[in-house]
Amino acid sequence: MTFGRIRESRRCVISSSRGPGHRRQIRRWAACPARIPCRAWLAVLFLSLFSTTVLAQRTIGTIFPERQTTAIRFPEQLPRYTLPMALSPSTVSRPLEDLTPEKMPLDAAIRTSMRNLDVIRVLSGVSASHSGRTIYDVALQHTAIDQAQARFDPILSVNNHWSLTENPTGVFDPLIPGNSLIVGTHTRSFQHSTQLSKENLLGGDFVLAVDAIPSHTSPGAFALDPLASTSTSMSYTQPLLRGAGYEVNIAPIVIAGINTERSYFQFKDAMQEHVRGIIEAYWSLVAARTELWARRQQRDQLAETVRRVEARVRQNIDNRADLSQAQLALANIKATLVVAESNVLLREAALRNLIGVSPSDGTVYYPTTPPINERFLPDWDEMLRLAEERRPDLMELKLILEADQQQALIQKNSARPTLDAVAQYRWNGLDGQTPGGWRRSSRPGEFTDWTLGVNFSVPLGLRQSRAAVRQQEILIARDQINLKQGLHSTTHTLVLNVRQLDQQYEQYLAFREARQAARVNLDSQILRWRTGQAILINVLQAITDWGNTVSSEAAALTQYNTQLANLERQTGTILESHGIYFIEESRYSVGPYPHFREPRCYPHANRPTENSDQYEDSGTESEKSFDLTAPPNIRDGQPSMPLDNIHIPTLEEFLRDAERQNAPPTP
Numbered sequence: 001m002t003f004g005r006i007r008e009s010r011r012c013v014i015s016s017s018r019g020p021g022h023r024r025q026i027r028r029w030a031a032c033p034a035r036i037p038c039r040a041w042l043a044v045l046f047l048s049l050f051s052t053t054v055l056a057q058r059t060i061g062t063i064f065p066e067r068q069t070t071a072i073r074f075p076e077q078l079p080r081y082t083l084p085m086a087l088s089p090s091t092v093s094r095p096l097e098d099l100t101p102e103k104m105p106l107d108a109a110i111r112t113s114m115r116n117l118d119v120i121r122v123l124s125g126v127s128a129s130h131s132g133r134t135i136y137d138v139a140l141q142h143t144a145i146d147q148a149q150a151r152f153d154p155i156l157s158v159n160n161h162w163s164l165t166e167n168p169t170g171v172f173d174p175l176i177p178g179n180s181l182i183v184g185t186h187t188r189s190f191q192h193s194t195q196l197s198k199e200n201l202l203g204g205d206f207v208l209a210v211d212a213i214p215s216h217t218s219p220g221a222f223a224l225d226p227l228a229s230t231s232t233s234m235s236y237t238q239p240l241l242r243g244a245g246y247e248v249n250i251a252p253i254v255i256a257g258i259n260t261e262r263s264y265f266q267f268k269d270a271m272q273e274h275v276r277g278i279i280e281a282y283w284s285l286v287a288a289r290t291e292l293w294a295r296r297q298q299r300d301q302l303a304e305t306v307r308r309v310e311a312r313v314r315q316n317i318d319n320r321a322d323l324s325q326a327q328l329a330l331a332n333i334k335a336t337l338v339v340a341e342s343n344v345l346l347r348e349a350a351l352r353n354l355i356g357v358s359p360s361d362g363t364v365y366y367p368t369t370p371p372i373n374e375r376f377l378p379d380w381d382e383m384l385r386l387a388e389e390r391r392p393d394l395m396e397l398k399l400i401l402e403a404d405q406q407q408a409l410i411q412k413n414s415a416r417p418t419l420d421a422v423a424q425y426r427w428n429g430l431d432g433q434t435p436g437g438w439r440r441s442s443r444p445g446e447f448t449d450w451t452l453g454v455n456f457s458v459p460l461g462l463r464q465s466r467a468a469v470r471q472q473e474i475l476i477a478r479d480q481i482n483l484k485q486g487l488h489s490t491t492h493t494l495v496l497n498v499r500q501l502d503q504q505y506e507q508y509l510a511f512r513e514a515r516q517a518a519r520v521n522l523d524s525q526i527l528r529w530r531t532g533q534a535i536l537i538n539v540l541q542a543i544t545d546w547g548n549t550v551s552s553e554a555a556a557l558t559q560y561n562t563q564l565a566n567l568e569r570q571t572g573t574i575l576e577s578h579g580i581y582f583i584e585e586s587r588y589s590v591g592p593y594p595h596f597r598e599p600r601c602y603p604h605a606n607r608p609t610e611n612s613d614q615y616e617d618s619g620t621e622s623e624k625s626f627d628l629t630a631p632p633n634i635r636d637g638q639p640s641m642p643l644d645n646i647h648i649p650t651l652e653e654f655l656r657d658a659e660r661q662n663a664p665p666t667p
Contacts, residue, residue, distance in 0.1 A: 251409050
C-alpha cells in the first residue's frame with residue numbers, strides 16, 4: 001500500500017508538468033485569436049477573474065485553495081511564556097543544607113492555599129493535579145441566564161433601500177405608420193421600513209411597523225408624481241397551543257439558572273476535595289517526618305551495635321556470623337532510611353503543590369499542629385441529615401432532576417399542534433403632487449384595514465415531538481433512580497467512614513501499646529545482651545520492632561486525623577467547619593442598551609475567604625507530640641557513631657582476618 005501511494009504521488013507530480021508541446025499550443029492560440037471559439041473566451045475570462053494562483057491569493061485572499069499539506073509551526077514560532085521560578089530541589093543524595101526552617105501549622109497551610117487559589121487542585125498520591133475547576137466557572141455559566149432572557153427583549157429593525165427601475169416597452173410610432181419605437185420609464189424610489197417587535201411571557205408576539213415608499217417616475221403623466229405611500233400597522237400573534245403558556249416560555253431561563261447552580265455546586269464539591277487533600281497531605285508529612293526520625297534512631301542503634309560487635313569479634317567474644325548479621329541489618333535500615341528521606345521530600349512537595357507555592361524556595365516546612373488523639377463519637381442521625389442537605393453531589397443530582405422536568409415542559413408543549421390567533425390593524429396613507437403642482441394627501445385614519453385570523457398546522461402523527469416527550473420522561477426516570485442511588489451510596493459511604501474512623505483509632509491505641517512494649521523489650525534485650533544473657537539476633541529484632549511501632553503509631557494517628565476530614569467531606573460540611581465561604585467578585589463589562597455612560601457590574605469570579613483557626617499550634621514540630629525519646633545506646637555514656645564512619649568489611653577483608661586469626665570463616 002505504501003508503494004502504491006508513492007506511485008500515485010509521482011503520477012500527480014508528472015501530470016502537473018508542462019512540456020514544450022504545451023508552450024507551442026499556447027503560442028499558436030495567441031497568434032490566431034480569431035480561431036478561439038466564444039466558449040474559450042468565456043473560460044479565459046472566468047479563469048482570469050477567479051484565479052486561485054498563489055499571487056492572486058496573496059493579493060485578494062477571498063478564494064482559498066485546497067489544503068493538501070498539514071501546516072505545523074515550529075516550537076519557536078509559538079508564543080513564549082515564562083515558567084514560575086524555582087530553586088534547584090533538594091534530593092536524598094544532594095540535600096540542601098542552607099534551607100530556612102518555616103513553621104507551618106495546618107491552619108496556615110489552608111490559609112495559604114485560599115490566598116493562592118485560582119484553580120482547584122486535588123491530591124493525587126504524592127502529587128497534585130488540576131481538577132478542571134476554576135474560580136471563573138460559575139460566572140461563565142451565569143452568562144447563559146441573560147442569553148436566555150434576551151428572547152424577550154424588544155427588537156428594532158430599520159431597513160432603507162434606494163432603487164432605480166427602467167422598464168423598456170414597445171409602442172407604435174405616431175409619426176410613421178407601421179413603425180414602432182422602444183421607450184421606457186425611469187422610476188426612482190426609496191423604501192423605508194421601521195419595525196419594533198416584542199415577545200411576551202405568554203408566547204405572544206407584538207409588532208409595530210411603519211413603512212414609507214416615496215417614488216418618482218418619468219417620463220409620463222400621472223395623477224400624482226412624485227408620490228409617497230405610507231402605512232402604519234400593529235399586529236399581534238398569540239399561540240393557543242404550541243408555544244403558549246407562562247411556564248413553558250420561561251423554562252429556558254429556569255434551566256439556565258439551574259445550570260448556574262449546578263456549576264456552583266460542582267465548584268464547591270471540588271473545593272471540598274481540595275481542602276480535604278490539604279489536610280491529608282499535611283498529616284502524611286507529619287507521619288513521614290516521624291518515620292524518618294524512627295529510621296534514623298534505628299540506624300544509630302544498629303551502627304552502635306556493629307561497632308560493639310566488631311570490638312567483641314576482635315576479642316574473640318563473638319564470631320564473624322554475628323558481625324555479618326549486624327552489618328546486614330544496618331545495610332537494610334540504610335536502604336529503608338533512603339526511602340523515608342525521599343518520602344518526606346515527596347510529601348512536602350505534594351503539600352506545596354496543593355497550596356500553590358514554589359516547589360523549592362529556600363525553605364523547609366516544619367508542621368507544628370499536633371494530631372488529635374481523642375476519640376470522636378459521631379451522631380449518626382445528624383450525619384445522615386447533614387449529608388442529605390449539604391453534600392454538593394446530591395444537590396447537583398437534585399438540580400439535574402429539576403432541569404429535566406423543565407425540559408419536559410418544553411417537549412410536551414412542542415408535541416402540540418400549532419394554533420395561532422392573528423390580529424392586525426393598519427393605517428394607510430398617500431401623499432403626492434399633481435401635474436398642476438398641487439399637493440394632495442389623505443387624511444389620518446381615512447384608509448384603514450384590519451385582519452383577523454386563526455392559523456393551524458400539525459405534522460400528521462406528531463411522531464418526532466412525541467418521541468422526544470417519551471425520551472424526556474425516560475430521562476426523568478433515570479434522574480430519579482440516579483438520585484436514589486446517590487442517597488443509597490452516601491449512606492454506605494458514611495457507614496464505611498465511621499467504621500474506618502473507629503478502626504484507625506483502635507489501631508492507634510494498639511500501636512501505642514505495642515510501642516511501649518517494644519521500648520521495654522528493647523531496653524531489656526540490650527541489657528541482657530550486654531550481660532551475656534541474650535543473643536545478638538534478639539537485639540537486632542528488638543531495634544527493628546521498636547522503630548516499626550513508632551512509625552506505625554504515627555501512621556495510625558495521622559490516618560485517624562485524615563479520616564476525620566474525610567467524614568466532614570462526606571457530610572458536605574468541611575468548608576463550613578473550617579470557616580471557608582465564597583465571595584463573588586464582580587467586574588465592569590458591556591451591558592444591554594441603553595447604557596452609554598459606563599459599564600455595568602457583572603459576576604466575575606468566586607473566590608474563597610480565608611479559613612478560621614480550627615487547629616492547635618504547638619509552636620514545635622508536630623512529630624514531637626508522639627513523645628519521641630531515643631532509646632539508650634548499646635554502650636551507655638557514649639554517643640552514637642555516624643553511619644558514614646562505620647566500615648563494613650568486604651569478603652576479601654573478612655577472609656584475610658579469618659586467616660590471620662587461624663580460624664575458619666563462618667559460612
